[in-house]
Amino acid sequence: MIKDFIKSLLYQRQCPICGIRLKRFLPLEPLFADNLRKYTSKYKIEKLETLNPKEYYCPSCKCTDRDRLYAAYLQKINNFKDLHLLDIAPGASLRYFLQKRVKKYRSVDLYRTDVDDQLDICNMHKYSDNMFDFIICSHVLEHVPDDIQAMKEIYRILKPGGEAIVMVPISSEFNDFDEDLTINDEAEQWRRFMQNDHVRMYNREVFFKRWESVKFKINIYSKSFFSSRVYRKLGLTKSSALYVVSK
Numbered sequence: 001m002i003k004d005f006i007k008s009l010l011y012q013r014q015c016p017i018c019g020i021r022l023k024r025f026l027p028l029e030p031l032f033a034d035n036l037r038k039y040t041s042k043y044k045i046e047k048l049e050t051l052n053p054k055e056y057y058c059p060s061c062k063c064t065d066r067d068r069l070y071a072a073y074l075q076k077i078n079n080f081k082d083l084h085l086l087d088i089a090p091g092a093s094l095r096y097f098l099q100k101r102v103k104k105y106r107s108v109d110l111y112r113t114d115v116d117d118q119l120d121i122c123n124m125h126k127y128s129d130n131m132f133d134f135i136i137c138s139h140v141l142e143h144v145p146d147d148i149q150a151m152k153e154i155y156r157i158l159k160p161g162g163e164a165i166v167m168v169p170i171s172s173e174f175n176d177f178d179e180d181l182t183i184n185d186e187a188e189q190w191r192r193f194m195q196n197d198h199v200r201m202y203n204r205e206v207f208f209k210r211w212e213s214v215k216f217k218i219n220i221y222s223k224s225f226f227s228s229r230v231y232r233k234l235g236l237t238k239s240s241a242l243y244v245v246s247k
Contacts, residue, residue, distance in 0.1 A: 013235050016071040017097045018061035025055035025065070025235040039190035043201070047173040050242070055235035063093035068234040069242055070136065070165055071097060072226060083133045086157070088121060089140050106132075122149040127157040135164035142168045142198045145181050151214045158247045165244055166211065166218075168202050169194055172239050177206040207243075216245040 011021040033045045033053065045053050052065045063071075071094065074080055084104040087095055089112075099105045107115040108124065117126055121137075121144060135154055141147045154164055178192050179200035186196040193201045211218050221242040223231050231240065 012232060013055070014233050015058040015061060015063065016068055016075065016234065017063045017093050018058060020058065020060040022059065025052075026057040026059050028053040028056035035190055036194065039187050041191045041194060042174065043171050043194050044173065047171050049170045049172050050167065050237075050240040051169075052235055052237045052240070058093070061093040061096075063091065063097075065234065065236055065240070066138065066167060067091055067094045069226075069236060069240060070094060070138070072230060072234060073165070073221065073242055073244070074098075074134075077134075079133075084131070085134045085136070086127070086132045088135065088137045090115065090136075091138070094136075122146050122153060124153050124157060129156055130159045131157045133159055133162050135162070137164055138167045139169065141166070142193065142195075142200055142202065145199060147200070148210055148214065151211060151216070154245075155214050155216060155247060160247055163244050163246045165242065167243055168207060169198075170202055170204060170207065175203050175205070177201065177203045211245050216247060219244045219246065 011023055013023065013025055014021045028045070036043060036045060045051065050066050050069065056065055057063070058068070077083070081101060081103060083102045085098060085102045085106070087098065087105065087107045089109045090107040095107060106117065108117045108119050108121075109115045110118060110120050112118070119126055121140060135158055137154060141150060144150050158164060177200070180192070181199050183189055183192070183199070189196045189198060193199065208218050221244060222240070223238060231238070
């Protein structure tokens with residue numbers, strides 16, 4: 001009993017995906033921040049809403065801090081195990097976690113071969129209308145030229161009453177929106193969009209309006225929803241926020 005109590009004081013972090021308890025999660029590799037400095041981006045990695053560069057990776061399953069946030073939310077859903085879930089551009093650790101827990105799991109990506117279906121998010125023709133209970137679309141839309149068409153496809157294949165986790169990089173420091181589909185210069189993409197394969201940098205206002213334009217309701221779940229204790233346990237920053245749209 002005493003050992004368990006001492007361990008709970010020392011190992012205050014716990015990964016909801018693999019279950020490991022630890023003192024701290026691992027930091028993000030410096031390459032990302034180095035590139036932002038190299039290409040003189042105005043954006044700072046520590047100012048991104050849902051990213052903790054000091055406690056990013058789980059050393060056991062390699063999940064990210066946002067993966068841990070998604071898992072925590074999904075476990076709050078009453079019928080979590082009965083979901084028919086679509087995972088767009090899946091992360092390895094979260095996919096393994098979901099495959100073992102939900103009733104029906106499907107993964108999709110346009111380019112990868114390690115998924116169930118190779119489809120364009122803007123034309124997921126293999127999936128029928130109102131097919132899925134839940135969809136995860138994490139850090140995908142900043143890569144997609146026609147993001148509104150992708151949102152329409154997500155709306156089409158999601159069941160009435162269904163939900164989707166929808167996440168993109170958003171800076172808590174700047175409130176401007178930047179989009180340019182014509183750029184083909186790596187340095188300029190890093191400078192303006194924080195990565196060389198991104199075509200836009202969202203702010204909350206534009207991100208929300210685009211989802212609302214295709215008839216979705218968007219919900220924000222932050223520390224007040226999960227609790228400060230859960231945020232500490234998952235290694236999340238105070239500014240971390242989860243965006244979930246509902247049909």
